[in-house]
Amino acid sequence: MAGVLNLIVRRLLMLIPLMIGITLFVFIIMRLSPVNSAVAALGDGASPDAIAKFNADHGLDKPAVIQYFVFLGNLVHGDLGTTLALGKPVSDIIATALPLTLQLTIYGVLIALVIALVLGIVAALFRGRWPDQLIRIVSMAGISIPSFWLAILLIQQFALRLDWFANAGYINPSESLSGFFRTMTLPALSLAIPVGCQLARIVRTSMVEELDRDYVRTAVGAGLPPRVVVGRNVLRNALVNPLTVLGLRIGYLLGGTIIIEAIFTLPGMGTQVMQAVQTNDTNLAQGIIIVIAVCFVIVNLIVDILYMFANPRLRGGH
Structure with a gap:
């Protein structure tokens, strides 16, 4: 400790x-x-x-x-200056836009984790068989698709054709939780699918390495059910490496919100950056970039701390 x-x-x-x-x-x-x-x-x-x-x-x-x-x-002292176009404090604009971007990022991270765990675990447990091959193809496709193109495809299919989700706008979860999910699910999926597919490959590799270790064969040979061995030991140890990659991928999600928010007309940090560029508002752009960079640094610090607690060697003080 x-x-x-x-x-x-x-x-x-x-x-x-x-x-x-x-x-x-x-x-x-x-x-x-x-x-x-x-x-x-x-x-x-x-x-x-x-x-x-x-x-x-x-x-x-x-x-x-x-x-x-x-x-x-x-x-x-928290003073980021004033916007050149409106003369409003930059901190006020960020205070309004940042919560939406964080909500989108967190929602995207949760979806990416679900995708990574489901695909990675299934591929590892069925390695070399058709589920593993299928998941490998799906993962490669998910990694290769740009987020903005994926967003357009999702809008066409699930917003315009099926009308399951909204293709624009934002509803605060405090006003309507169902409205929040209706407006934010497609943007979050657009960010999460490439990240989730990339993490799935890392989860699979880590799972396969753990499944081949001696302690797994010993535990199974001692009569422990495979699901218990996988759930208690293999999965916990296998998630250490993907956890380190997750911090960098969260930074990718934060950066990706600029384009995704513009596509879905979400009034977040990405939209504010676009407006700052269009109006040549260097003060606004400067403040937003610093805040996003600080968020990225803090997220990576949190991931590093989680990694320390997840790594038995570091817990032991070695």
Whole structure:
């Protein structure tokens, strides 16, 4: 247990330079952008005096180093600046959009886990036989299909033809749980199927490796039912490796929401990024990118901690 706590503390300490590096990278990228913040906010017809006043009011006339430290100081206090188009706090827009994106991501992760476990376990238990071959083909197809194309296919079949789900819009689960599932299932499936199929292959490989170990043959030979051996030992040990991959795949899901939210017209972070790009709103884009990056880092930290508890060697402090 002491070994796990030490590793957790080290991971937390590593977050400090990582977070600073993320903010610095995003700040530099935004400053290299050809977009002029003053022109984007005031319009192409703005006078030089108005542009100079805007730059002075927002600290854009100061050296880049000073701008960064001011930006970092504001960020520590939760101030992400104001949008250039509307003059609204970026944090307010993110506070509205982020919950939807997180809901979509979590829903997609749950579906991906179900797909991965069902396909991976069945393929491992029937390895070399027709279910294994069929699942292998299905997994390859799921991995190969781009999420945006899969979204269009799902809309055509399950929204327009069968009318089982909605093809656009969003209903908060606090208002209607059935409405939430009707509007969010297809977007979540679009994100989850490629990830679930990829994880299924990893689950299958890990399961096969565990099934070939000596302790499994010993337990079965001792009279334990195979389902007990698989459920209590094999599956638990086999999920350690897929768990490490899951953290990276959650980052993929977060990034994939940009296109999927645009296709399904969901007012999440992805839609806000698209609007920021269309209106040349560098402040909004900068704030959203930082928040998404921080979410990705936190998710990977959580997965690392879960991996530590799932790995017996780390639990033992070795």
